[in-house]
Amino acid sequence: MFIDGKKNxxxxxxxxxxxxxxxxxxxxxxxxxxxxxxxYNRSLWxxxxxxxLDIIRTPMSAFLHQPLYDLQIAPVGFLVIEKVLIxxxxxxxxxxxxxxxxxxxxxxxxxxxxxxxxxxxxxLFIFVVTPSLVYYSSEVxxxxxxxxxxxxxxxxIAGPCLKQLDWNTARNAGxxxxxxxxxxxxxxxxxxxxxxxxxxxxxxxxxxxxxxxxGVIFICWLVSxxxxxVLLLNNFSQIKHTGNFWQTGFISFTDYGSWFRFxxxxxxxxxxxxxxxxxxxxxxxxxxxSFFKQDKRIFxxxxxPLLIVFxxxxxxxxxxxxRLILFLAPSMLxxxxxxxxxxxxxxxxxxxxxALLLTAVTFYNSIRFTTREFLQPKGNExxxxxxxxxxxxxxxxxxxxxxxxxxxxxxxxxxxxxFFFRDYINEEWAEGQPARLIGDLxxxxxxxxxxxxxxxxxxxxxKGMSDEDYxxxxxxxxxxxxxxxxxxxxxxxxxxxxxxxxxxxxxxxxIPM
Numbered sequence: 001m002f003i004d005g006k007k008n009x010x011x012x013x014x015x016x017x018x019x020x021x022x023x024x025x026x027x028x029x030x031x032x033x034x035x036x037x038x039x040y041n042r043s044l045w046x047x048x049x050x051x052x053l054d055i056i057r058t059p060m061s062a063f064l065h066q067p068l069y070d071l072q073i074a075p076v077g078f079l080v081i082e083k084v085l086i087x088x089x090x091x092x093x094x095x096x097x098x099x100x101x102x103x104x105x106x107x108x109x110x111x112x113x114x115x116x117x118x119x120x121x122x123x124l125f126i127f128v129v130t131p132s133l134v135y136y137s138s139e140v141x142x143x144x145x146x147x148x149x150x151x152x153x154x155x156x157i158a159g160p161c162l163k164q165l166d167w168n169t170a171r172n173a174g175x176x177x178x179x180x181x182x183x184x185x186x187x188x189x190x191x192x193x194x195x196x197x198x199x200x201x202x203x204x205x206x207x208x209x210x211x212x213x214x215g216v217i218f219i220c221w222l223v224s225x226x227x228x229x230v231l232l233l234n235n236f237s238q239i240k241h242t243g244n245f246w247q248t249g250f251i252s253f254t255d256y257g258s259w260f261r262f263x264x265x266x267x268x269x270x271x272x273x274x275x276x277x278x279x280x281x282x283x284x285x286x287x288x289x290s291f292f293k294q295d296k297r298i299f300x301x302x303x304x305p306l307l308i309v310f311x312x313x314x315x316x317x318x319x320x321x322x323r324l325i326l327f328l329a330p331s332m333l334x335x336x337x338x339x340x341x342x343x344x345x346x347x348x349x350x351x352x353x354x355a356l357l358l359t360a361v362t363f364y365n366s367i368r369f370t371t372r373e374f375l376q377p378k379g380n381e382x383x384x385x386x387x388x389x390x391x392x393x394x395x396x397x398x399x400x401x402x403x404x405x406x407x408x409x410x411x412x413x414x415x416x417x418x419f420f421f422r423d424y425i426n427e428e429w430a431e432g433q434p435a436r437l438i439g440d441l442x443x444x445x446x447x448x449x450x451x452x453x454x455x456x457x458x459x460x461x462x463k464g465m466s467d468e469d470y471x472x473x474x475x476x477x478x479x480x481x482x483x484x485x486x487x488x489x490x491x492x493x494x495x496x497x498x499x500x501x502x503x504x505x506x507x508x509x510x511i512p513m
Contacts, residue, residue, distance in 0.1 A: 023112060023120060030108045030128035033374060038101045038138040041093055042379030043491075046456035047072070048140040049408035052096050055082045055140075064231045076232060077183035078142045096140045103148040104137025110151035115334060122359045123337045129363070129370040130272045130333070132326055135378055142184065146327035149184040153177065154330065158194055158301050165198070170213040174220030181224045186318075186327045189305045191221050197300030249321025253314045262310060262320050269322050270329035271336065272366035280362055283339030284332070290342045291335070302331040336362065382488035383409035383455045389486045390451055390493055398449045401440070403468065405456030406491070437471055441501075449483070450498045455491035478502055 044052055051072040060083045063076045081099050089095035108128065115123040127133065136144040157173045177191045195218050202210040249265070251258035267277045267284070291299040306328060312318040340362065344355035360367070383406060390400065402410045444450045452475075458467045465473065472494065476482070479502050484495035 023124060026121060026124050026128060027108050027112060029125075031105060033128065033134050033370065034101065034104050034108075034137045036374055037134055037377050038094075038097060040138075040377035040379070042138075042377065043382045043384035044093060044096075044140065044409060044412055045380035045383075045490075046405060046408055048096075049412040052091070052140050052412055053408060055079060055096070056086065056091050073185075074142050075145075075183050075185060076228070078145055082140075093140075097138045100136065100141065100144040101138050104133070104144050107133070107137075107144070107148045107151055110148070110155055111330060114151060114154055114330065115337070122340070122355055123333065126337065126359065126363050126366070127330075127333060129367050130270075130329060131366055131369045131373065132269055132272060132323070133329060134370055134373065136323065136326060141323070143323045143326045146184045146186055147329055149180045149187045150190050150327050150330050153180065153187065153190055153194070154301070157191075161194070161198060162295075162297060165210050165213050167213065170217050174217040177217065177221045178224035181221065181228055184327070186309075186324070188221070188225055189308045189312075190327070190331075192308060193304035194301050195221075196304050197297050200300065201297055247316075247319070249313060249319030249324065250316045251310070251313045251320065259310075262313060265320060265322075266306065266325060266328060266332060270326050271332045272363065272369070276362065276365070280336055283336045283343075283358075283362060285339070286342055287335040287338030287340075290338050302335055305331060379489050381409065381455045381490040383453075383491040384413055385488040386453065386455070386486060386491045386493045387413050390453065393484070393495075394451075395449060397447075398451060399444065399447045400451040400453060401444055403452070403454045403457075403471075405458065405467075406453050409455055409491075410453065434470060437467055438474055441471070441475065444496075444498050445501050446499060448497050448499050450496050452494045452496060453491075454493070457490070475501065 051074060054072050058079075060080060063079045063083075078099070082096065085098050086095050089098070108124075111127045112120070112124050115127075133144070133147065136147075153176075156176055160169045161173060177187075180187050181191075195214060199211060199214050199218075202214060249262075251262050263281070264277045267280045271280065288299060288303055291302060309318060309320055309325060309328070313320040318324070337359070340355060340358045343358065344351040347354045387410065394400075452471070454468045475496060475498070479498070479500040481497040481500075482494060483497055486493050
């Protein structure tokens with residue numbers, strides 16, 4: 001076992017919390033949560049639709065030597081598995097989300113194995129109800145697979161190496177780590193943290209034999225990473241196109257405020273510690289101290305990847321924003337829960353109650369949020385519902401205008417569901433650019449029935465309005481007559497009579513000042 005805390009727990013007080021029946025009950029609860037989110041079958045949102053189209057349109061042989069069409073970046077192993085699944089089961093949302101879903105279920109079991117202590121029930125329950133982990137178990141993205149790879153690395157690489165690092169263990173660790181690099185980009189941070197932890201201890205102990213074995217493991221990983229990077233260099237070059245969005249996840253080594261923002265975000269997104277980052281941070285530090293006293297190797301294995309991410313964020317080589325640091329969830333949760341465990345053990349016979357209360361207070365928002373999402377699963381942009389409405393009410397003479405933010409979803413559902421429209425699509429990104437947005441409307445003039453489909457709206461304000469409001473105000477002020485409107489979550493469609501629509505040389509015509 002990677003972490004063993006049974007010595008801290010008298011048998012008579014622990015039977016309930018370490019009993020297989022109770023722990024499997026928690027895992028079963030997690031399976032229900034994950035199934036609920038998966039079976040909800042929400043619409044593909046903007047990024048999901050772009051990546052799904054890339055997977056569908058790109059030949060498997062091309063994943064290694066050409067960039068994806070829509071500025072999406074994903075590990076080649078993930079892309080290959082997705083391609084195999086859609087070839088077997090079709091291009092539905094269920095087929096595309098099957099791989100993340102199955103790895104999400106396996107992650108529940110891996111975390112159970114990882115945190116098998118007297119505190120297992122609390123740790124496992126919090127892992128089960130962490131909102132971001134539930135959500136990304138049914139997202140056509142690789143972030144849930146990142147978490148799975150981290151858990152597998154802790155159990156199948158760190159665990160055996162902690163016990164005995166012989167040549168068989170070194171071989172298995174080298175091969176498994178080299179393989180996982182093709183399925184997860186950030187796993188390299190965790191693997192590097194492991195090597196540094198073990199190598200530092202072997203150097204302190206002057207264990208030359210162990211240092212050589214660790215060097216062989218590291219070379220295996222380095223060769224795999226270098227080959228992966230070279231083959232996917234075209235894909236990585238696309239990062240420059242998405243840098244504006246992710247640059248808020250960078251830090252400055254000279255700006256201490258950005259340091260605190262980084263660690264606050266690390267508590268917020270992977271862990272789900274909403275609005276109580278100070279309390280969570282205190283437990284995190286205490287947990288780190290407890291692990292340091294218990295086993296310095298475990299402490300370093302858990303903490304060094306976080307420090308590496310902090311460092312590369314400072315070099316602007318990686319963004320510490322949102323889902324890109326979801327892979328830190330296992331180590332962050334273990335450190336925080338270890339801090340709660342440390343305090344509860346000091347309270348004698350009240351330790352179970354104290355642990356329960358501290359866990360409930362720290363993760364109250366996660367529990368509340370996940371409960372709400374179970375009753376009504378989370379969806380981002382329900383464009384499928386809106387497209388279905390248009391399909392049901394479409395007439396032969398109609399034209400459909402698709403706002404650029406709705407293009408990926410429109411293309412996916414047009415391809416997958418047979419929603420074939422006489423469409424007018426703007427392929428170019430025009431966020432916050434009024435002249436270009438209004439220029440898109442030229443092809444709509446004279447149509448008695450023109451549908452305008454919106455989704456994934458820009459947050460950039462034009463005269464205090466979103467892109468959608470700006471366009472709609474312009475149309476209304478230029479002779480357009482509203483005939484119909486239908487909306488769903490973060491997606492909507494308008495039907496206009498544009499028979500009397502007249503384009504103005506002034507793009508602000510009809511726009512309130």
